[in-house]
Amino acid sequence: MPDLPELPEVLSDRAVGPGDRRYPRLRSTYTKVHSPELILMPRTASEVAAAVVFAGASEMPLSVRSGGHGLSGRSSNDGGIVIDLSELDQIEVIDRDARIVRIGPGARWATVADALAPYGWAISSGDHGNVGVGGLATAGGIGWFARSYGLTIDHIRAVDVVLADGRQVRADADNEPDLFWAMRGAGDSVGIAVAFEIEAVPLPDVGVAQLLLEADRNGDTLRRWSEHLADAPLELTTNGIMFSRGGSFLLQLTAVVADGNLKLAKPLGKLGLRLVDQHAQLAPYSALVPTGHLHPNMGQQRSISTSGLLPTLTRGSARALMDVSAHPTGPLLQLRSVGGAINAVDREATAYPHRHQQVLAILSEFPPSGGAELDAAWRAVVPYVDGAYRNFESRPTERTFRQAFPGVAGDRVSKLRDHFDPAGVLRRQT
Template sequence: MTITPAQAATRELADFSGELIGPQDSAYAEARAVYNAMIDRRPALVARCADAADVTRTIGFARRHGLPLAVRGGGHHGAGLGTCDGGVVADLSPMNAVEVDAAARTVRVGGGATWGLVDAATHEHGLATPSGIISTTGVGGLALGGGLGHLTRRFGLTVDNLLAADVVLADGTQVRADADENTDLYWAIRGGGGNFGAVTAFTFRLHELATVVAGPTFWPAEQGAEVLAAYRDFIPSQPRDVNGFFMYATVPPAPPFPEELHLRKVCAVVWCHTHDDAEAAGRAMAPFLDAVPEPLLHAVAPMPHPALQSMFDGLYPPGDQWYWRADFVRDIPDEAVALHAKFGPEVPSMQSTMHLYPIDGAAHDHAASDTAFHYRDSRWASVYAGVDPDPANARLIKRWTVDYFEALHPFSAGGAYVNMMMDEGQERVRAGYRGNYARLARIKAALDPENVFRLNQNIEPDPAAGP
């Protein structure tokens, strides 16, 4: 009788502290599901790891049996790279402890935590660290790829605030990576994704931040060209306290939005002023608002930082269909503005959207070679996201996303933010790291020569990679 991987794991991993789940178990359907319902994979084993020792056991098991290994944190990845068909998923979600050291202004975070857990714990002390814009996002995936969000201009990328990480390597060794230990690994994980090991714990720098002045401003979608042209000039010239990302979207048919705006297609800026002074925030935004048409809605107000971070959670629950494309952008010439004005108002579903995230300010305090995240000379990251709950609309949202991306790609800096890429091939991965790819390939060869950690935006091991 053939023994399945799940049965073999039960026999071999008697000291496993977490939970081993196979296709025959009642918990399997839930355990294999990921955030993006367009991804439908059936792993042979889901190992819900309780601690770093479980992660080591899971990696060893996958290697002994020649099975593909995926590492899953929050499970948000657009391309579904936290799961696989017929292989092993090391699910870190039970490892979600968050420990704040308010005196040292640091937070230690388990590799399976979500940003909502981090935001809640740090907010109790009036502290925060940069993350994304949806609180259900996993810490591990976002942090390892770079980390863009509301606080980028003020405090930099998430990787700029990563002080240390506990990592399980491909051979099962547990190491610490920081500015003094395993420095090549520390450099590589700050933007290099999950290529170098399974991160079981992160330590981040914290900053004083409790209340922000934030919220969206909406204009009719047909005014997008005028608003975007003003936005591209305004944001880079502002103090670091002022952040705002530009978007095309559809107004959700729910509070707090007025009924007369429900399902209206709009362009918008989602603001975040990193002080609690509403009058100061108003003065900062005034020159921009004076330069554009009167908005349909200006819903900017003081709010707790976690409230801003979770603002989009209800709009994007798990289980929707997602298809992403992305690019880094240095400049937005008039030709690009016109193309955005064409494709943006054509969003094919209520949840589909385009975002332009600023990556200047504090993110430009680091050189391209300081971390694996290379695109320090860019000023925005663009993302085109087709989203819909109905699988019947998967082709529709994908077509809009690809068409929009292909029209704007000639105006890009060449590569994309790896956290917002689908499975797009090796050349796109190389472009995402540009001049840092060769060093990453050498570090990969030293730490993971067999490419055990390959279910990611993969950096292929190459000990002879050029400078």
């Protein structure tokens, strides 16, 4: 292993190594236990710059961590350096009229929702409050009201970035527009985001309906669900989990209605063979990503996941998803509504080019058995997959990169990676 260069003075009290009492809580991520050689905990953009220059000189593996909730576990490593951004967790309203909120990458989405609740505002992020701002807001953000709000990245107005050579750059529509493009979808390999300015929306209480439907094996329930969502009012967004047991199937749907009009969720009850159970209530948005979700990430959720985006489901693709769910290895299949406001954004506007699909399917295995079983289950749906969301991919490869960034988007990301990080320091994230 290469020797560590001398730590710069500015980071001398920001380093945590294996002998430190904080190390057990800082070494790992949500899905993996790791053993980094050194964890650096900068508090400012300048300290992040010093940390990345130091890491660049070291030639050791490097990880950048915001919340540590990444599914690939790449935000820590074994024997390398971790730049942990958890102390850059400020949340500040900087323009009340325009509802612009400046947020550090180390904040968690539960804390963001909690901080915005007194204003009656929200930023759609994801379905879990412990997910970090940095990893989600550099890749996409498919959240509880995705169909009315779009992706989290669609509302980013500026990003402060530290480049691999330590330069600090503000990226927005007028300054460094290429960097701004890349940081909204492909940020992880281009720069380190140290602050985001994001436009919130006013959001009164949302309607939340939980429905349990008996689903048919041939996929008709899924096809009807997808057809219904393709035309439903944008206020309605749904997330589903398919449970398969002994030849019968239950689809657990959570429907979130952004304007609180729970009548919009009612037709969902008719999509299955039978409505087994349902509950509905109004709740503040912060109850969907509650601070009760917050926990240290210590490798407790060993799992692997893969994902695929699909257009409105056909008989063939819906049936294939049921085959995936029925696979004897018993993987967990989640289905999310995309479309709506996500698809109203030009596919070239950000480094998230998937602006025509309607469904995100995510397959996970807990605990992982090496990947072969997950791949065997997923195979049925592969012919129908039309793109992927990289934040639900545990095993990033060149093939999954090209699914997340098809065609010219991938070429542009690769070119910008080489331009902003010619030495490939951030690509040392393994």
